[in-house]
Amino acid sequence: MSRGIAGMAVVVALAWLLLLGTAARALHGCDPVDEEGWTVTATEEVTGVRDGAPYRDGADWSVDRVTTLLPMCNYFNAVGNYSLRSYSLDPFEKTEHVAICRAGTAVAPYAGPCPPK
Numbered sequence: 389m390s391r392g393i394a395g396m397a398v399v400v401a402l403a404w405l406l407l408l409g410t411a412a413r414a415l416h417g418c419d420p421v422d423e424e425g426w427t428v429t430a431t432e433e434v435t436g437v438r439d440g441a442p443y444r445d446g447a448d449w450s451v452d453r454v455t456t457l458l459p460m461c462n463y464f465n466a467v468g469n470y471s472l473r474s475y476s477l478d479p480f481e482k483t484e485h486v487a488i489c490r491a492g493t494a495v496a497p498y499a500g501p502c503p504p505k
Contacts, residue, residue, distance in 0.1 A: 416477060418461035425466040432457040435479060442488060442504040449489035449503055455482045 463471035489502035
C-alpha cells in the first residue's frame, strides 16, 4: 500500500473516531462502569416547559420556550435491572424561539387565535 493511501486511511479512521467520540459526549459525562455486565446510559429528562409572552416577529408571532432538563446517569445490569447507583446532575435550561403564527395562521401545535391576545 502506498504512503498516500495509508495516510488517507489513518485520517479517515481518526475522523471516524472523533465523530463517534463527539456523539458519545453529546449529552454529558457519567462515571464509568466498573463491574462486568453493567452499562450506563446518559439521558436528559424534561422536568418543565414554559412559554414566555407572545411577541411580534416581523409578520409572524413567536414565543420563547424555556425547557428545564435534568441530566441523568442511568445504570443497568445485563437483564435490564435499574441500579440505585444511578444519579442526576444539576438541572439546566434551554431556550428556543418558537413560531406560533405565520401569515395569520396558527402553527401546530398552537391552536389559539392569530394574532394572539
